[in-house]
């Protein structure tokens with residue numbers, strides 16, 4: 131039994147995420163966690179809300195609530211929606227937890243001791259209209275690198291170049307729109323990432339088989355221009371983790387907090403402590419400390435491409451720089467963007483489908499299937515209602531749903547609601563079983579490799595193989611001449627439903643549970659070769675109930691209605 135630590139990039143607290151966010155981290159992470167658990171491995175799957183920084187302050191102000199109260203409420207909202215999508219986190223933590231406060235202060239203290247923190251007196255944009263220092267992302271202007279006119283103060287979303295607000299051409303406040311910005315003096319702590327460059331590059335070079343998307347972004351940050359830059363880890367804000375050196379005050383840093391990019395990834399570790407605090411686990415150190423048993427852990431992170439720099443460089447610099455034996459990530463699975471109907475999802479304009487809306491119109495499995503089978507892996511992908519309707523209707527309703535419905539209803543009408551006896555598996559069944567064995571192995575290979583789209587195709591191929599078998603074996607025709615032959619076909623087909631319950635569970639857990647429950651089963655073990663055994667597990671006489679339609683079809687009217695409804699201005 132292997133041990134898998136799996137984390138999803140943590141969603142920001144200031145609102146409900148859209149489907150593009152979901153498929154860029156949480157959902158594929160859940161797929162992988164469910165798969166590894168199903169294979170009998172020990173899994174710790176963690177996610178949390180990312181709660182610090184100015185956007186949280188501003189969202190709370192807009193909602194007329196104290197920021198702590200706002201974050202607590204939004205955390206509950208996000209946790210409920212995550213449950214709705216069946217995201218199987220072992221714990222869904224909060225970056226504002228006491229645990230993360232203590233751990234972030236601990237890391238800063240260690241980094242100061244190892245000589246990787248320096249104090250910098252700098253000038254920062256102060257906005258007279260807003261009466262405050264402006265965080266980087268609240269300043270927009272034209273990118274000096276590519277000319278994109280809505281580059282943020284910290285990064286250009288168009289060319290991904292890391293920026294400083296002073297680099298921007300024609301900067302303005304995104305809060306008030308004011309261009310009356312002034313540089314004022316303030317003191318901040320910087321993490322000396324430049325000193326870590328060689329160590330980081332060496333480490334990245336040892337990461338075998340990382341996706342090109344991941345390594346190319348990391349290498350770009352390491353080597354472009356003047357190379358990896360030191361980066362500020364503190365801000366002039368109220369809401370956040372107070373700057374401390376471990377447990378001690380940090381002279382000159384009073385009233386400042388850590389920058390959210392510094393404390394957010396540390397929450398991956400703190401989350402495991404919260405998991406223990408919540409009574410769900412006994413020992414977090416065996417997952418995170420290589421001196422306490424984490425040596426045999428395989429750690430996989432899931433994230434959108436915009437998060438790659440922080441996970442390949444920023445967070446590793448923090449934990450490597452501490453000089454302590456922390457577990458480093460083994461594999462980073464990163465995703466491109468999901469676009470929406472010829473444009474982008476837009477939170478501000480309410481363009482696209484958001485996670486709460488999605489669950490209001492269809493159950494989780496429909497979304498899970500479409501999103502995962504169209505995951506933006508090798509390039510950006512696009513959600514269109516037309517494609518969604520076609521894919522759901524074909525794959526889920528016509529292929530899997532139809533198979534389950536036909537087999538169970540036919541059996542009920544001819545043999546009653548139990549697995550029929552008589553007959554035996556012949557050459558047609560043997561050929562099917564051999565085919566399924568090969569396809570299952572291919573499916574497992576893609577799942578191990580986290581090739582999400584390819585895995586979905588292999589799973590679909592397993593469903594198709596069953597359908598084709600049923601169509602050609604035609605028990606309804608056989609029944610007239612040779613009821614025993616029909617009984618054998620139906621017996622295998624019922625066992626196939628049980629088989630599908632197991633292998634489909636990482637993608638569509640609710641439908642899988644429904645298939646298992648039709649046979650009175652709570653769970654179904656992952657099938658192992660030779661499949662002749664797995665496909666005779668349900669003996670003659672085992673009772674079942676005909677399940678409600680697993681999947682319904684999405685109609686043209688619905689598609690047109692939803693297309694209109696989610697086109698913008700939420």
Ligand SMILES: [Zn+2]
Pocket residue numbers: 273274275276277278281286287288289290291
């Ligand atoms: Zn740019």
